[in-house]
Amino acid sequence: MRTRFARAIATCALLGATVVGVSGPAAQAAVLPSGFAEQIVFNGLNQPTNIEFVADGRIFVAEKGGAIKVFDNLADTTPTVFANLAANVHNQWDRGLLGLTLAPNFPTDPWVYVLYTYDAPPGQNAPYWNDNCNTAPGGANGGNCVVQGRLSRLQANGNAMTGSEQVLIQNWCQQFPSHSIGDLGFGADGKLYVSSGDGASFSAVDYGQFGSPVNPCGDPANQGGALRSQDMRSAADPTQLDGTVLRLEPSTGLAAAGNPNIGSPDLFTRRIVAQGLRNPFRFTMKPGTNEVWLGDVGWNVWEEIDRVVNPTAGVTNFGWPCYEGNSPMASYDNANLPLCESLYTGAGQTAPYFAYNHANDIVPAEGCGTGGDAVGGTAFYPTSGPYPAAYRGALFFADYSRGCIWAMKPAIAGGLPSTSNIELFVKQAAGPVDLEMGPGGELYYADLGGTVRRIRYSPGNQAPVAVINPSQTSGAAPLTVNFNGTGSTDADPADAGRLTYQWDFTNNGSWDSTSATTSFTYSTMGVYTAKLRVTDTLGAFGESTVQIQPGNTAPTAFIDTPAVGLTWKVGDSIAFTGHANDPQQGALPASAISWELRMQHCATVGNCHTHVLQNWSGVAGGSFVGPDHEYPSYLELAMTATDAQSLTNTVVRRLDPQTVHLTFESSPSGLQLSVGSFTGTTPFTREVIPGSTNSVSAPTPQAGQQFSAWSNGGGQTHVITAPTSAASYTATYLPIPEDACPSSAAYQCTTAVAPFAGAANDLGLGGDDNKTQVTLPFAMPFYGNGYSTAWVDTNGVLSFIDPGSSQAVNESLPAVGQPNAAIYPFWDDLVADGQSSIRTETIGAAPYRKYVVEWRNLHPYEGSERVTFSVVLNEDGVITMHYSGIDPALGRDKGDSATVGIENAAGNAALVYSHNQPALVAGKAITYTPPLAPPTNIVTGAVSQTGVGAAPGVTVTLNPVGLHAITDSNGVYTFARVPAGAYTVTAAGACINNASAPVTMDSGTKTVNLTAQSRLDSFGYQCSVTTGTFVGAANQIGLGGDDNTTQVTLPFTFSLYGTGYTSAWIDTNGLVSFVNPGESKAVNESIPGAVLPNAAMYGFWDDFVVDGQSSMRTETVGVAPNRKYVIEWRNVLFYTTNDRVTFSIALGEDGSSTMYYSGIDSTSLRDQGESGTIGIENANGTVALQFSHHQPVLGDGYVIQIWKP
Structure with missing residues (x-):
């Protein structure tokens, strides 16, 4: 009796409150823990992405296309459009209006903050692409539909925006159509926090090598693409904001006081508090703190929940793309990218708070599906509220692809969410993309399919969930409809088989039938609402409605093209046409037709989730470009016809891609190769779409082998455009010789027995961690530049640009940190004491001079061993390192804590002979030889600006070698020692449009004069x-x-x-x-x-x-x-x-x-x-x-x- 009585008490509280602001259930009902039920609060929305609650009861909802709608309360069914940013928003693929938040004391502080993809590339104005990237080479995913991100604030006056949009930041260059902009939120400190994705390829390893022209975001070599997430670590160029979390002053968008790098001269660096993120689409702030908890969408292996504990204590680096989950990301690791290699050997990444593998359940046997994953919304449950006490302080998180929501509950009251205390909370959730705690301490989520839903807890008796299944909803009058309510459910076992049914077929307030199944004939045309109320044994009820239209029949949509069975390749132009007929209206006009192109992205065949790629309204046809995407995946083209009474008919045509099998082998077999996000042991085969871009890498060294060549002639890491027929690719490896001396296109490395080359003149440099500048007797060519001065460091380094200070701690090369543009004969922590000296000498006559720098009899810091070594700079660019007094019994003498090699100025290219390896031998010289050209091989010319004359200060580039020169006061530039071959000379400057011309070098001097047109702004200046x-x-x-x-x-x-x-x-x-x-x-x-x-x-x-x-x-x-x-x-x-x-x-x-x-x-x-x-x-x-x-x-x-x- 006590149990039954408690249930009755709970029922009293539920009666009359179970249907307020709530419509019928989802087609696939959500499964929740006992006592919980899901309710639809708002429907009819167009891809809602974000919801925000106001203390006065209003609800703001952002739609992906750019509209922001306001509901006055939870019972409001007709929202007001607060603002429509559609003209500025780029709404295609995963781009759109994604971030929304309100000032903490809104509406007293009347600002609404928005974060969206701006529909224009850098330097252009929206609308530029008009949500249609088909005009870009390769379509939306060809790497050429470049856009930006924009953070703005909008002033509210009631339910409407007043004044103009105030842009706070416009940056975030985005080359590919996913990993776009992210989320917004306020911390307890009143500062605005902003997250963003990397804007890089989701199909291939992307370090800036894609696009036409390549790397349209303008990043330095090997620092673009996903590596923009590590841009703070590349000091040679201005910092960009991709893949970061920002902490801002909300009124200006400037860096907030107390940020870790608030004193940096780079304004974007000042703003960043976290980096190394791939797609932090959603985050939440832990209540009462400034902790940021992010859901970072992974590639093909791991999803992460990351935690920024104290945003002012230092910049947190979560490691992407060098790391995914807790480990190095194999495909990027295998590409040997300098920004990743230096992270592996340096501080590494901050591990995720929680990571789950795409192949595994989060909770054992949960039934949410695996493979295709996209961690989405996050929200903290407060320390009080109607949910059971175990949820207090829990972190709710969702996965859009798996269609589930979990609760990570504290293991102890008041503690942090525990990764070992995770509960499946909602199974079969409807496309969750944003979680928010709403009024009364209840969890709400935005469903990208068009609804906002609430999770309500009702201890004791649960109200039934009413479900109507009509035989038809429209047709000629008289219209007989068979109604079936047996799909209705009740969570209480005591109500099984004991539900009662009431039907009101015309919504006139009177009940017309009490059967579970019934029928009704509508004799006259009109629009009727049929309602079903389902009541349990204690009187709690749930209702559902359906609209019936006798006298009107839905139209019929027909897709004329593409034909059934059409298959496509990447880059194919696919035209579509259709028509629609309506029994009452006849042939419907194009204005009644709309289209939606969807990508079904599959982890395995049949295990797919949906990405909406593009929408068209009011057209009978159009075209799109076959997208570049990994396989398995396929397209769905949906056509919807709508008649004058808003009845619709949708038809869907599945468009499967063509596929091709690519086989990857290694010689010898059994080595590891990477293709896209996959790393496997050879031989293996990958099924891909013809025309798709596939990054491939041959990791080296491995198993005592070093990479030698690919069968297609590509570099160690390169991109394969998939052919239309099956193909094989073999990476050839060679055994690593005992004395390995790597080479590259820039330098050839050789070793030989040679007498030691010393120097006569004591430089006067000594002590511990000191350096001095020297003037070279000739311009030393090094990695395409010429240097007339150098800095000699007691720690065994000769650098051609000022390193700032002596560098005692050696690193693996290349590394973006100083020193750069350097030669490292023996980079270690060395001391030049009274028994030591550092000497220089010039030998020979032009053009065959040599400049020798010798470190004589130095000893390691806190060590007694002594070494002597030298560097010989040749006027033609050849570099030779010599060694003397190397004790073969001492690892320190032989370089087991030293770096030996050369590195370019940007810190992104190097040749390393050894790093912390005992590889040096007395009497053996290491020589680095560049591709030499006769001194007479000169490309020169003058750059002029139309209507102006000579153009000084213009950057002239000689490609593909990447040499740079700056025009003098007469606009003249010169490149010397140009190897034979075909080149393009390009002039670029702030006041001119780029001008280019080809040149072929065989011998002698080639003159290429360039005339550039003036660059004008849109007003004509x-x-x-x-x-x-x-x-x-x-x-x-x-x-x-x-x-x-x-x-x-x-x-x-x-x-x-x-x-x-x-x-x-x-x-x-x-x-x-x-x-x-x-x-x-x-x-x-x-x-x-x-x-x-x-x-x-x-x-x-x-x-x-x-x-x-x-x-x-x-x-x-x-x-x-x-x-x-x-x-x-x-x-x-x-x-x-x-x-x-x-x-x-x-x-x-x-x-x-x-x-x-x-x-x-x-x-x-x-x-x-x-x-x-x-x-x-x-x-x-x-x-x-x-x-x-x-x-x-x-x-x-x-x-x-x-x-x-």
Whole structure:
């Protein structure tokens, strides 16, 4: 009796409340623990991606296509459109409006924050692709449909957006159509947290080698693609934001105070608190803390839940793509990429808090399916609420592909979620992509299929779930419909077979039948709602409704093309057409037809999940490109016809790809090879789609073998475009000789017995961890560059660029950290004491001179062994290392803690003879020989700008060797010692469009002159660069200090972007704006940008201080109508450095402007603009002519002219 009584008490609380705001169940009912039930709260949405709750009861829902809708409460069935960003949002594949959050005290703080894929490549404006990448080579997944990510905030006025979108950040270059932008959330500190994906290929190892042109995101070699997630570790280029978590000031989007790298000159580096992420599509903040808990979607093996414990303590690196799960990611490891190799030998990654394998259940025998996985929403249950106490503090997480939600519960009250205490919470969930805790402490989730659902807990008696199965829902009147309610269920065993049924066929409030199965004839046409109420033995009930339309018959859709059975290859253009007929309306117009292209992505044949690739509305046909995707997968083309009464008919045509078998072998057999995400033991076969890109790698060394060649002539790691017929690929290995000396296209390595080469002149360098600079007697060619100076380090290193400090701790090569552009004859922790010396000597006459550097009789730190070695630099680029006094019995003498090799300037290419291996022998020389060419093999020429003349400061590239030269003041460039072959010469500069021309070198001198067209912004402004006399100003103004502005009256009306201005605000930070910026702006951004300042000239926008050695000056020169107003920043100091520069802006009465630069130190990247912005921008921040942003492109005496023809 006590059990029955408790159940009755619970029922009283349920009666009348079981159906509020809730419609019928999913077609496949969710399975939950006892006492829990799933309810649909909102339906009819278009791919909802994010839900946010307001304290006043409202609910904001983001849709993937760009609409944001507001429901007034949980019973509201007609939402208001708050904002529609569709024109800016790129909605294709996994791109779209994905992130949404509200200010913590919304609506008092009335800001709504959005994160979406911006429909334009860098430098372009949306809409550019118009959600259709078919115009890009290879379609959406060909690596050429490049877009960006955008973070913005929108101001709310009630249920509507007011004002314009405020863009906070636009970055996140994304080359491929998945791993796009991520999620948003606020921490307890009030800071805004942002996550993002890597934007890289999901089919192949991607390090920036894809696209036409290759690497359209502009990353350095071997640092693009998925490696953008490690971009903070590549100091040679500006940091990008892909694959990171940011911590921001919500009002500006700038780095939040306290961030780990808040002092960095790189503004993006300042923002990052976590990196090394693949697709952190969703995260949640642990309540009351600043802990970030991320769901990071993996490749083909592991899904991760990652935890950022303290975002201000240091940047957390989760390791992607070098790691996946807890281990190195084999395919990227096997590619021997420098950024990964240095991570393996360095600090490694922060392991995931929890990782699960695609092949395994999370909970044994759970029945969620395995193989295709995509960890999605995450949410913490609060410390109080209606759910049982065991859920307090639990982390709920979902997997979209498996269709399940789990609860990771604390093992002890108040503890962290325990990876050994995971419970399957919802089985057969409907496409969960976002989890949120909602009103009353209940879990809600967004279903990408169009609903928002709630998980309700009702202890004791459970209300039934009503299910209606009608025989038909439309047709000619009179229409007889057979209704079946036997699919209704009740979780309480006591109610099994004891449910009662009530039917209201016309929704007039009266019950028409009490049978489980019944029928009704609708005699007149109209739209009726039939309702079923199912009641249990204690009076709890559930209801469901269905719409019936007598007198109207649904249309019939017909797909005319493509034909049934059509198969496709990657890159095929597939046309589709269709028509529809309706019994009442006849042939339906194209406006009644819509299409959806879906990819069924399968872990194994039959185990698939859905990606919506593209939608078309109001068209009877179109076309798409066969996508590049791994197999097994296939396409579904769905056509929907809708009549005037909103009845629909959908037909689906399955389009299977053609496939081909690629066999991979090794010689000898039994070695490991990687193809895409798969690593296996040879021989093995992979079934792929013809035309697909497949990255292949031959790991080396392995099993005493080193890689020699692929049968197709590709490099150790390269990409195979799958042919249309079966093919075999063999990686040949050779035994590793006892004395291995690797070679590459850049250098050939050889060893030989040779007498020691010493040097005569004591350099005066000694002690522990010291270095000195030397002047070389000739320009030393090294990895395509010429160097006239070098730094000699006591620790056995000769570097051609300043390493900053002596480097005592050796590393594996290549490594992006200093030293770079270096020769390492014996990089170890060495001391030059009183018995030692470091010597140099020049031998021979030009052009056969040699420069010798000798380290004589040095000893290891805290060691007694002594070694002598030298490096001989030859004028033709040959490098030889010599060794003397190597004791064969001492591993330290032989190099067991040393690095021996050479490395390029970017730290992404090297040849390593040995690393911490006892491989050195006295009397044996190691020689590195570049491809030599006669000194007379010269490519030279001049670059000119149309209508301007000579183009100085332009970067000229000679490909495919990748040599670079900068044009001189006359626009002239020169490449010497060019090997015979065919090349392309390309000129690129801030004021010009790229210009290229071919050249074939056989011998002698080849002249290639290039004429480049001017680059114009969308308003018509263009620029040019020359060198000339600096123009300053005479009259000092009362402006100084740090971050200050002053308003000045102009002597004439200055026109900028079609608007005339009579006053301006001069900022100590290198800019002048023609509308009040409100305050000085020390942190520069890329332009254009909606955030102030706008209507501005940026002569050198950086963080400057005008101290006692500096001054700000103005002067009017000339007479009307040719006056100029000159503003000069004289000898201003870079904040936190000792560097100083002088520059000016001359505003012309004719609307032109000229920027002058003086005192630019050729050895200082900061002086040259590495952290500055230069250009002009219109008043609303939508159009700009950006000369540079964080690029060291300035030179002393440079003159930049900007005008509109």
